[in-house]
Amino acid sequence: MERVHRLSYAVDAAAPAGTLYTLVADTTPWPLFLADTVHTERLDFDGLTERYLHWAGAEGEPRASLWRRNLDAGRRRVDFREERPEAPVTASSGSWRVERLAPGWSRLLLEQDLTVAEVPGAQRVLDAAAARGRAAADGLRAVAERWRGLDGRLVSFEESVRIQGPAEPVQTFLYEAGSWPGRVAHVTGAEVAEHRPGVQRVRLANRDADGSPYPTDEVRVCFPAAGRIVFKRLRPHPLLAAHSGEWSVEPDPAGVTVVCRHDVLLDGRKTERVADADPARARRYVRELLGRESRAVLDAAQEYAGEPVRALRSV
Incomplete structure (x- = not known):
């Protein structure tokens, strides 16, 4: 038995929307910006679609995950899908979106759909995914707000x-x-x-x-x-x-x-x-x-x- 769970999180940043989108779109410096990210490695990229490996984990225990993303700079949106999620997750996809609120202000929205097998420990997996999403959004917001001297x-x-x-x-x-x-x-x-x-x-x-x-x-x-x-x-x-x-x-x-x-x-x-x-x-x-x-x-x-x-x- 499986269930689909939608996770969502939004943060407002005192930073231009273009700056915030750039931080989302380029995963290369994420090890410097996100506390749990150890390494990212782009495998394929044609300007619109990319595949990359992401090594991340809490307490110094990183694990690798493989992601495919579609980048839309015009709409300031990045859609993503994990290619081989780890059990009990059977499917993981979602999007990052950046909205312009006012000059110098923007909003970062993260939505993720997780299909999870109903097994013992499934809730811990969902809680961990939600915590990672919040931490990533907060981390990118914090970097964006210091963009002038970055x-x-x-x-x-x-x-x-x-x-x-x-x-x-x-x-x-x-x-x-x-x-x-x-x-x-x-x-x-x-x-x-x-x-x-x-x-x-x-x-x-x-x-x-x-x-x-x-x-x-x-x-x-x-x-x-x-x-x-x-x-x-x-x-x-x-x-x-x-x-x-x-x-x-x-x-x-x-x-x-x-x-x-x-x-x-x-x-x-x-x-x-x-x-x-x-x-x-x-x-x-x-x-x-x-x-x-x-x-x-x-x-x-x-x-x-x-x-x-x-x-x-x-x-």
């Missing part, structure tokens, strides 16, 4: 290193973050939990450039066959409001290129203390800080990958 607080960059050797030891080093203390300069402690294969909770004790300690707590989703690890820090560096990114190992006949990408949202109130309210200076400061840390991991990975070679030569 571009200045977003920073994306990459660090990379070239290694003349196989990919496997590099991937092993990046995967086994528990081995980083003593190898990576700024990491003084590590705690790694992996309750499901490929999904890690990593807590690191770090030392800042001035020697002061700071902890980070992140979720990592690992794709060993593709040489990728995507991450989101649930507890980022103190200067950041949000931080996500990816480690990737790209092999070729001559060796591998190891890349670390960072996407961050600055905490404007805290960066003022180190940048005298200068957004450009704040971006440079954070870029240098995270770049230095990722280079330390990359250098350690390069050294780790070379260890078998040095040991063989010393025999």
Whole structure:
């Protein structure tokens, strides 16, 4: 036996309708904007229709879901459907709509239809879906209302290193973050939990450039066959409001290129203390800080990958 349940939620935002629609339509930065979203990955997009994977979950336990969406910018509407919902949900679809209320004011409406098998625990599934919808709408509203300074607080960059050797030891080093203390300069402690294969909770004790300690707590989703690890820090560096990114190992006949990408949202109130309210200076400061840390991991990975070679030569 199944029942169809309609969930709906609406929030008003002190932001232009076009700004709010843009945040709904582009899922790429959602890990920086939505607390439960760890990673999004677009699979197909023709300008009107897209398919994307969405890794999200509370308490650092993300699960993947596959979605198809139809985007209508003229009507400021996005229709969506989950392609393979998880039991007891048998169908999930709905829409996001943005309405202009007045100059500088808009309304975001979320409607979702869930077909759920009538089994024990079905109500908990509905309650969780409703909570996720409310959190997503509230999160997008909060970002939209700070849209004037948003571009200045977003920073994306990459660090990379070239290694003349196989990919496997590099991937092993990046995967086994528990081995980083003593190898990576700024990491003084590590705690790694992996309750499901490929999904890690990593807590690191770090030392800042001035020697002061700071902890980070992140979720990592690992794709060993593709040489990728995507991450989101649930507890980022103190200067950041949000931080996500990816480690990737790209092999070729001559060796591998190891890349670390960072996407961050600055905490404007805290960066003022180190940048005298200068957004450009704040971006440079954070870029240098995270770049230095990722280079330390990359250098350690390069050294780790070379260890078998040095040991063989010393025999």
